[in-house]
Amino acid sequence: MINLTDEKMDKTTKKKKKTAECCGYPISIFFIVVNEFCERFSYYGMRAVLVLYFRYFLLWDDDLATSIYHAFVALCYLTPILGAIIADSWLGKFKTIIYLSIVYAIGQVTMAISTIHDITDANRDGTPDNFTFHIALSMLGLILIALGTGGIKPCVAAFGGDQFQEHQSRQLNTFFSVFYLCINAGSLLSTLITPVLRAQECGIHTQQQCYPLAFGVPAVLMVISLVVFIAGSGMYVKTDPEGNIMWSVCKCIGFAIKNRFRHRSSSYPKREHWMDWANEKYDKLLIAQIKMVLKVLFLYIPLPMFWTLFDQKGSRWTLQATTMSGDFGAFILQPDQMQTVNPILILTLVPIMDRLIFPLIQKCGLNFSPLKRMTVGMLFAAMAFVSAALVQIEIDKTLPNFPSSSESQLKVVNTYSTTLNVTISPNEHLLIESFGSSADYVTFDHQDITVSLNTNPVITKAFSLIKGGRQTLIIPSDPTVMYLKEDVKSKPREGKNAIRFVNGYTADLNITNLDSIEPSATTNYTLVNQGKRDFVLRHGEQWCEFSRKFGFGASYTFLIPSTVFSDDCESITEVEDMKPNSVHMALQIPQYFLITTGEVMFSVTGLQFSYSQAPKNMKSVLQAGWLCTNAVGNIIVLIVAELGKLPKQWAEYLLFASLLVAVSIIFSIMAYFYTYIDPAEIEAQVRKEQGLEPEEMEKETLEMEEKDEDQKNEQGVKQTKI
Numbered sequence: 188m189i190n191l192t193d194e195k196m197d198k199t200t201k202k203k204k205k206t207a208e209c210c211g212y213p214i215s216i217f218f219i220v221v222n223e224f225c226e227r228f229s230y231y232g233m234r235a236v237l238v239l240y241f242r243y244f245l246l247w248d249d250d251l252a253t254s255i256y257h258a259f260v261a262l263c264y265l266t267p268i269l270g271a272i273i274a275d276s277w278l279g280k281f282k283t284i285i286y287l288s289i290v291y292a293i294g295q296v297t298m299a300i301s302t303i304h305d306i307t308d309a310n311r312d313g314t315p316d317n318f319t320f321h322i323a324l325s326m327l328g329l330i331l332i333a334l335g336t337g338g339i340k341p342c343v344a345a346f347g348g349d350q351f352q353e354h355q356s357r358q359l360n361t362f363f364s365v366f367y368l369c370i371n372a373g374s375l376l377s378t379l380i381t382p383v384l385r386a387q388e389c390g391i392h393t394q395q396q397c398y399p400l401a402f403g404v405p406a407v408l409m410v411i412s413l414v415v416f417i418a419g420s421g422m423y424v425k426t427d428p429e430g431n432i433m434w435s436v437c438k439c440i441g442f443a444i445k446n447r448f449r450h451r452s453s454s455y456p457k458r459e460h461w462m463d464w465a466n467e468k469y470d471k472l473l474i475a476q477i478k479m480v481l482k483v484l485f486l487y488i489p490l491p492m493f494w495t496l497f498d499q500k501g502s503r504w505t506l507q508a509t510t511m512s513g514d515f516g517a518f519i520l521q522p523d524q525m526q527t528v529n530p531i532l533i534l535t536l537v538p539i540m541d542r543l544i545f546p547l548i549q550k551c552g553l554n555f556s557p558l559k560r561m562t563v564g565m566l567f568a569a570m571a572f573v574s575a576a577l578v579q580i581e582i583d584k585t586l587p588n589f590p591s592s593s594e595s596q597l598k599v600v601n602t603y604s605t606t607l608n609v610t611i612s613p614n615e616h617l618l619i620e621s622f623g624s625s626a627d628y629v630t631f632d633h634q635d636i637t638v639s640l641n642t643n644p645v646i647t648k649a650f651s652l653i654k655g656g657r658q659t660l661i662i663p664s665d666p667t668v669m670y671l672k673e674d675v676k677s678k679p680r681e682g683k684n685a686i687r688f689v690n691g692y693t694a695d696l697n698i699t700n701l702d703s704i705e706p707s708a709t710t711n712y713t714l715v716n717q718g719k720r721d722f723v724l725r726h727g728e729q730w731c732e733f734s735r736k737f738g739f740g741a742s743y744t745f746l747i748p749s750t751v752f753s754d755d756c757e758s759i760t761e762v763e764d765m766k767p768n769s770v771h772m773a774l775q776i777p778q779y780f781l782i783t784t785g786e787v788m789f790s791v792t793g794l795q796f797s798y799s800q801a802p803k804n805m806k807s808v809l810q811a812g813w814l815c816t817n818a819v820g821n822i823i824v825l826i827v828a829e830l831g832k833l834p835k836q837w838a839e840y841l842l843f844a845s846l847l848v849a850v851s852i853i854f855s856i857m858a859y860f861y862t863y864i865d866p867a868e869i870e871a872q873v874r875k876e877q878g879l880e881p882e883e884m885e886k887e888t889l890e891m892e893e894k895d896e897d898q899k900n901e902q903g904v905k906q907t908k909i
């Protein structure tokens with residue numbers, strides 16, 4: 188099957204290159220797609236455990252961990268422009284990929300080393316002693332990774348495209364689909380594997396969560412990616428850069444603007460395009476190439492909005508999943524695992540679209556051009572958000588009625604020996620049996636309350652409630668010391684369950700994984716995962732064990748009576764502070780399906796489009812421009828998350844959906860006026876024109892300019908004469 192095609196003359200480098208083919212595809216492509224698979228495994232694998240590393244290894248708080256994580260992701264999508272400039276102006280794509288992959292691999296290794304706690308754990312207590320060392324090393328690692336991953340990203344896709352020859356345009360399109368499949372296969376595998384590696388225990392002096400393994404495997408994959416890429420070295424078509432193209436582009440644009448401004452008088456003939464004002468000084472070919480790039484970049488302006496919605500899978504949609512039930516019977520899905528539905532669907536939808544849907548549309552005689560596909564992709568993403576809004580409305584029906592910022596909520600738990608009549612001033616009366624609680628939270632629009640118990644004598648006590656908070660009034664066996672305990676006022680994170688214990692036993696108790704609790708005291712909340720959990724209660728020689736099965740996102744207070752050991756933990760009662768999630772996570776599948784269909788239409792097509800519409804010497808630059816739309820989209824998510832807090836989540840989803848519909852209408856109008864080009868053809872045409880046609884327009888302007896200069900000189904002469 189392998190054959191050598193005709194010699195291909197590279198117009199730019201004037202080098203001749205023979206390319207080996209297999210089934211109509213250049214063999215070199217194999218190395219490029221395997222390289223992409225390993226690189227994406229490395230990147231997404233590391234990303235999957237990064238926040239946990241910040242939170243539980245470096246012990247940063249949630250906010251800092253999230254901010255640094257997002258800053259890193261944004262940096263990864265901003266550095267492509269740097270890689271593209273290096274590739275197109277200086278080193279060429281091949282060398283840029285090699286050098287930046289080395290930087291990338293060093294970054295991954297640095298990151299993996301920074302997670303070895305034993306390096307600074309001199310006192311062998313399992314935690315690092317010198318956090319500054321680990322932070323500095325990991326930040327250095329992350330900067331190198333961002334430089335590497337972002338830097339090579341536009342080059343690898345464009346370099347892959349460069350391997351195809353003119354008669355292989357069908358294979359070129361398939362290449363971009365296969366390339367996308369590899370991205371998603373790599374990311375899917377690594378996001379499944381690295382969390383498992385992290386959960387292992389390892390260490391020299393003490394056994395801890397195995398971050399070195401979780402970061403080490405991505406580092407190894409990055410080295411493999413580099414080796415695979417180098418292995419294909421002899422087979423690649425390599426186009427050399429044409430000097431500092433970016434600098435020439437900037438100078439040419441600057442000159443065109445300046446020249447246009449100088450000739451703003453209506454006496455100068457208009458030119459077809461404002462870039463034509465660079466004709467006097469710059470090569471027509473360069474001007475034609477800049478026009479092509481600018482046309483596409485202009486078209487990119489509305490595109491970040493798609494990514495703004497797309498990237499909320501990892502934030503808003505995952506948070507939505509934390510308020511849902513992930514019990515699929517045969518398996519349990521954690522809220523953040525729901526995101527893997529996206530690469531799974533990509534792996535199935537890309538072949539279906541390529542082999543079935545798009546050919547079918549073509550057979551029906553419809554012209555489903557790339558820009559039309561991208562518009563439809565945007566509409567699919569908007570529909571995904573409508574679907575998310577509908578799911579949210581369902582969830583909202585089941586969510587507890589949390590207090591507003593001016594309200595306070597109170598529940599009462601009675602561990603006194605008899606039923607109590609509890610009066611909360613001015614007019615709240617509750618009858619609460621022993622080892623029971625009030626049915627639900629009572630909402631107050633004021634904070635100062637007085638509680639009276641019908642004991643003998645009556646006990647009265649004043650309390651000040653927390654504004655916007657939820658609390659429980661705990662009445663212990665000695666009601667005179669009743670006290671308030673703060674409750675959770677939102678769904679526990681990651682779909683976990685918040686549980687706590689009130690000790691109604693007469694002495695200190697030890698409970699599995701918790702500190703010992705004094706009599707009448709209440710523990711703080713502990714988060715437990717879904718499923719059956721066992722707890723052992725202990726006091727001296729006495730112990731008993733009790734089990735509970737938990738769902739997702741509930742909160743409970745367990746009341747331990749004085750008889751706990753005599754009845755083998757049977758008498759422990761459970762107060763449900765917050766109901767478990769009842770809306771099933773499967774309801775998110777339609778929104779994932781819609782957004783992934785949108786992604787296939789938008790992103791895969793965008794990748795092909797950016798390659799096909801770019802002049803030969805600016806392919807990486809246009810790929811970088813394409814990736815920048817993603818960076819801007821991510822930045823919009825960050826801004827919206829900070830500023831745009833709509834009172835209802837479903838309303839925010841609908842707002843995003845409407846914004847994307849509006850943007851897609853604008854985009855479709857822009858696309859309507861866009862004419863597809865064949866950059867190679869235009870370049871050849873300009874070259875031909877340059878050799879044959881007299882440059883009338885330039886002459887005309889130069890004559891006008893000379894006249895202008897003469898007039899000025901004459902005036903100057905006159906003035907000096909006077």
Ligand SMILES: CC(C)C[C@H](NC(=O)[C@@H](N)CC(C)C)C(=O)O
Binds near residue numbers: 817
């Ligand atoms: C095209 C790129 C901006 C993003 C692309 N991401 C994907 O293909 C996602 N479907 C992967 C998923 C794991 C989020 C990439 O190159 O990573």
